Amino acid sequence: MCPMEEIVRAMNYVISQGWSMYWGTARWSPVEIMEAYTNCRQFNCVTPIVEQAEYHMFCREKAELYLPEMYNKIGVGFMAWGPLSMCLGDTQNSERLWLPKGSFKTKSQSYSWTEDEVNKEERLEETRRIFDKARDISTLAEKLGCNAMQLSIAWSLKHEPVQCLLLGATSPEQLHQSLQALQLLPRLSTGVMLEIERILDNKPVRPPPISTLALR
Template identity: 65%
Template sequence: MSRLMLCNLGNTSTAGNDTNNNANTNSSMEDDDSYPLPTIYRCRAPIASLDCMEEFNGGGGGGGGVDSGVHCSNTTGTKEQLLTSCIAAQAQRLQHPSPGIRYRNLGKSGLRVSNVGLGTWTTFGVGGCSNEETAEAVVALAYDSGINVFDLSEAHSGHRAEIQFGRILLRRAWNRSSYVVTTKIYWNTKTEGRGLSRKHIIESVQASLVRLQLSYIDIVMIHKVDPMCPMEEIVRAMNYVISKGWVMYWGTSRWTPVEIMEAYTNCRQFNCVTPIVEQAEYHLFYREKPELYMPELYNKIGVGLMAWSTVTIGMVSSKPEDCGVSFLSRSSYKNKYSSFSWTEDETQSLYKEEYAWKDKSADEETRKYSDKLRDVCALAERLGCSFGQLAIAWSLKNESVQCLLLGASNIDQLYESLQSLQLIPKLNANIMSEIERILDNKPSRPPMISTLALR
């Protein structure tokens, strides 16, 4: 399967307006001598120009694919040699940076984020980078490519994710205003700090600051609602950590629309800072919440959408005879993990057992998904890209997605995912209609039922 061709950023004359907007947004950063070299701004170009797209359209098959270059994850030798190889691979990639990185306000706040971010589950978590040098290479490539959002969570990979990321930031010494760090506060029955009490929230934020070696965290998200804790206590605690300057914004993760509205109502009632973002699952086979309810929440109360896709964290695994990917049925995932708390132990078993391919030919739902997946893979083949690249580009076509989190355990994976941004202009109405025909899962609201009819 061929990969997408790189475009020459020199041909971006038709995108001057967006470039000027980005320049104005980051004018304060350009005046800072400590900010990285100007090559990062070349990465922050808008969608490729028409000239670039002509080159892209001609590179759909055969030998027009991208040369992966050095695979730092497979390099053997000392740590110094490994890091040198990763840096050399980055330099080779940055000679032809990928266009398509754009910047949007997160929710209705003034915080500007890149349309794709780095989700660190597969970077620091189970099955991720083999060592910290490789993880640093992935983080550096993301930053140099224009990504400014880095999503962390001790639930995904324990405290070591924040510790390792903090060390990377210390070594790189990037301008603090040039990147956005998000982390999560979660609770489950196995932890000592139970629930989302004021005590647990404040202690969790303080501990994260120590591990990250930062003076503040940009966004802290509450992962799942604690039914035993009053919503007033949660919003007052988040307002407190923001008023102390430890946190800039707060958001939610895996909350229902009703729970988000309850939090917003309490914030307004008690004059507290309102949440600006909900982090939710969104991909080709799960669309209801992001497409039906998140736009409504954005328009009514200003809550934006930061999406993560199971395509990038392991739900889609390798299987050569099935177009390169296979799918775990939604029902088996939902039934087994309906109360999934995303702890380190659970993610380990998830990687080792549940995401491994199993023969589910007797499962009707799995067979249905497999047929759709095969058709989508065939479409990706025609477009000259991989299934993962098509899935990423399709998700970003939804204007409600202000930031899509990508996962990568080495620089090759991240580099390939970034090339999917070039595919977005190619997903015209005809292609999107064909995808809708294949999926046949466009969500719709249930019909309104009159209370008079029920009497």
């Protein structure tokens, strides 16, 4: 990896040459973002203004626990991606089930056959739980008069840390369908958001601080 000083100096050079107006990070940890900011201050370079990170109903910890703190401390915004990357099947067909792609991992995770078998069972159980949650989310979306993809987009936009949401589309029709999620925002009342939280049951919680005295 390049030293952080080299990265921030390179980005500063790009901006000073007029090739870009600003720069940001993608899939960096909060520690790396803070290190970049510190180096920028030290060497009088342009600081990053945005972090691009995955965020959807099944990937929440970084976006909800740590990025708001980065924004409040150093002004780094949050550009989210991911609501569409976890949709399986034809989005035009409401009967297709909506699931996160990451649930289906088949590669071995270790060099131990017995350990892989245990991991396989755990992954299958996790997939079943996610399957049930996705089914309930799809049912709720039908009650709201939309599909699960649109509900996923609207849910992401409803969260305050999200300042920008990246969407992809393979056709104008799919793009139009995704943009219709904006009309769903007023209908995501407190009651609906609480119902989604009840279904997901995965709201991230910051771990309690560990006292150094307890380690002595």
